[in-house]
Amino acid sequence: MSESSPPKAAPGSSAPTDRPRRRILSSVRTFAALPPLLRLLILTQLAFNIGFYAVLPFLAEHLGTAIGMAGWMVGLVLGLRTFSQQGLFVVGGALADRYGVRPVVLAGCVLRIAGFGWLGFAEATWTVVGAVLLIGFAAALFSPAVESEVARQAVCREEAGEGPRTHVLALFTVAGQAGAFLGPFIGALLLAVDFRAVCLAGAAVFVLVLAGHARLLPQHIPGRARVQSRGGVRRLVRNRGFLALCCAYGAYLLAYNQLYQLLPVEVERAAGSQAPLAWLFALSSLLVVTAQLPLTRWAGDRLDLRRSMAAGLLLIAAGFAVVAVARPAAWTGTVGLLPAAGYVVLLTLGQMLVAPAARAWVPDLADDGRLGLYTGALSSVSGLIVLVGSAATGSLLDTDLPPAVPWLVLAALPVAAIALLPRTRKAEPMT
Numbered sequence: 001m002s003e004s005s006p007p008k009a010a011p012g013s014s015a016p017t018d019r020p021r022r023r024i025l026s027s028v029r030t031f032a033a034l035p036p037l038l039r040l041l042i043l044t045q046l047a048f049n050i051g052f053y054a055v056l057p058f059l060a061e062h063l064g065t066a067i068g069m070a071g072w073m074v075g076l077v078l079g080l081r082t083f084s085q086q087g088l089f090v091v092g093g094a095l096a097d098r099y100g101v102r103p104v105v106l107a108g109c110v111l112r113i114a115g116f117g118w119l120g121f122a123e124a125t126w127t128v129v130g131a132v133l134l135i136g137f138a139a140a141l142f143s144p145a146v147e148s149e150v151a152r153q154a155v156c157r158e159e160a161g162e163g164p165r166t167h168v169l170a171l172f173t174v175a176g177q178a179g180a181f182l183g184p185f186i187g188a189l190l191l192a193v194d195f196r197a198v199c200l201a202g203a204a205v206f207v208l209v210l211a212g213h214a215r216l217l218p219q220h221i222p223g224r225a226r227v228q229s230r231g232g233v234r235r236l237v238r239n240r241g242f243l244a245l246c247c248a249y250g251a252y253l254l255a256y257n258q259l260y261q262l263l264p265v266e267v268e269r270a271a272g273s274q275a276p277l278a279w280l281f282a283l284s285s286l287l288v289v290t291a292q293l294p295l296t297r298w299a300g301d302r303l304d305l306r307r308s309m310a311a312g313l314l315l316i317a318a319g320f321a322v323v324a325v326a327r328p329a330a331w332t333g334t335v336g337l338l339p340a341a342g343y344v345v346l347l348t349l350g351q352m353l354v355a356p357a358a359r360a361w362v363p364d365l366a367d368d369g370r371l372g373l374y375t376g377a378l379s380s381v382s383g384l385i386v387l388v389g390s391a392a393t394g395s396l397l398d399t400d401l402p403p404a405v406p407w408l409v410l411a412a413l414p415v416a417a418i419a420l421l422p423r424t425r426k427a428e429p430m431t
Contacts, residue, residue, distance in 0.1 A: 030171060030293060038168065040216055041150050042175045044105075044209060048142070049179025051205030054187035055116065055198055059132075062195045067128060077132055084136030085143075086383030093144035093376025094232065097369060101145045102217045108142030109210035111135075113203045120199030144376035147172075147359065149221065152371055155363045165363075166308075169356040170296035174289055181285035232370045236377055241422040242365040245358065246378055248309065250385030251417035252354045254393075255316045255410060256347065257386050259284070261393060262406060263340060266323060270336030280341060284348045292352050305357045306421050312353030313414035319346030320411035327404040350414075365422070389413075 031039060063069045063077060096104045115134035122128045150172050154165035190198045236242065259281070267276050299308045319342065326339035358378070366374035396406040 030167065034168070034171075035153075036216075037218070037221065038150065038153050040212070041146050041153075042172055044142075044146055044213070045150075045172055046175040046179045047205055047209045048139075048146075049176050050183045050186065051112070051116075051202045051209070052139070053180045053183025054190070054205070055119075055183075055202040058187055058191055058195060058198060063128065066195060067123065067125070069125065069128075073125065077129060080129060081132045081136045083387075084133045085139045086379050086386075088137060088140035089144045089376035089379035089383070090233075090373065091376065092141040093148060093372035093374070095141065096145035096148060096372035097232070100219075101149050101221060102213070102219060104145040105142045105213055105217065106210060108138045108140075108145070109206050109213065110138075111141065112138035112206045113210065116199045116203035116206070120196040120203070140376075144372055144379065148372040148375040151359055151363050151375065154360065164300045165360045166296050166300050166305075166356045167293070169359045170292050170352075172359075173352070173355055174292045177285050177288040177292075181282070181289070232367060232373050235367055236370070236373065239365060239367075242362075242374060242377075243381070244420050244422050245361055245365060246381040247385065248313070248417040248420045249354070249358045249378060250382035250389075251413050251420070252313060252316065252351070252358075253382045253386045254389040255320070255414055256351060257390055258320075258393070258410060259344070259347070261390060262397070262410070263343070265397065266327075266340050267337065270332050270340065272332075276337055276340075280344045283341065284344050287345065287348045288352060291349075292356075295349070295352050296356055299353055299357075305361045306423075308353050308357040309361075309421055310418045312350040312357070313418050315346050315350035315353065317411045317414040319343040319350065320407045320414075322346065324404040324407035324411060327407060328402070330403075361422075 031042065034042070060074055063074045069077070092104060092108070111134055115131050115138055118134065119128065119131035122131045150168065151165070154168035157163060157168060158165040186201065187198050190201050263280070264274050264277060267280070268274050299311070303311060322342040323339045330336075331339075359375075362374050362378055363371055393406065393410070396409065
């Protein structure tokens with residue numbers, strides 16, 4: 001070997017700088033091996049989030065600055081958007097069970113296009129509220145329809161011996177996170193023109209999604225039966241295993257929501273501004289995109305769904321504990337940001353274990369033909385928990401308690417949620 005030749009790496013090893021690239025290529029290969037319908041649905045999640053996150057991060061400032069809304073009104077509008085989306089997921093899921101994936105997804109795309117277009121030209125308060133409600137309800141239609149079909153297809157592949165269902169659902173998570181990462185950058189570029197350009201670009205993304213699904217999404221998906229009978233909601237509220245999963249998942253979402261509630265307060269204290277938040281969010285997105293599939297494969301070889309969720313919840317609790325332990329020292333500057341960075345890393349690792357496992361568990365707990373209803377209910381019930389829990393967390397910040405207390409309380413919640421996890425993988429109706 002000549003002196004100019006690079007040394008050969010040991011078998012199976014790779015330079016650390018190559019690992020993110022190799023992991024991304026592995027994700028691409030996994031995606032390419034999927035059947036066309038799953039590829040379409042996963043790309044749908046990517047496109048949905050690009051269009052949505054190109055607009056959402058800039059909405060609050062537009063409402064306050066350009067429209068001139070008071071702060072409480074801006075909060076109300078954002079809350080209405082969340083309610084019209086998360087709160088109504090159960091409606092979209094039930095409609096997908098009854099009428100099929102295609103009409104519900106297409107209707108959701110049409111409403112999202114109309115909502116973004118309306119928001120771009122809305123100037124009065126009532127028009128803004130109408131546009132925001134339309135945007136939220138559009139997601140309540142297509143998101144549970146897409147998510148439930150991805151879960152059903154993943155289960156079918158697992159039963160056919162084509163790999164664990166969590167691999168497909170992890171790839172779905174990666175696509176969503178990549179869209180959430182790319183969307184704000186696109187929106188920021190368009191914001192140099194004006195907010196209307198951002199909204200119209202978001203609408204244009206959904207025009208493309210609508211055209212693609214109108215052409216490629218099958219009229220009838222093999223193996224998916226539409227339910228004709230009623231009574232699904234009554235059986236759902238008696239399904240204690242599923243409700244337990246919803247509560248545990250809600251605790252996870254409440255913890256994840258602290259990226260937007262508790263973390264900004266800590267970053268402001270440590271750095272004197274919220275500028276480092278963008279880097280911490282980018283760190284979280286990069287972790288998901290590069291490490292989600294390897295971590296899911298590792299967990300799939302060693303853990304069942306319950307243990308995967310439990311491990312993820314423990315990691316999330318550890319993230320809060322890191323800040324709680326460091327908070328009394330009141331460090332500032334770069335050193336003061338290290339506990340916040342540790343929290344983001346541990347929270348993201350926990351998310352990567354919890355989210356795919358929870359989605360993979362729903363098909364086993366759902367009634368036959370009701371997967372859309374149960375998928376939507378998982379988001380709606382856990383969203384309600386986040387709504388109530390976020391208000392309680394906010395009240396902790398308004399008290400004179402020691403600064404570590406909110407972090408300790410939130411560290412305890414994921415640990416307590418482990419006890420709520422169902423003991424069996426199958427549904428357990430209440431008698």
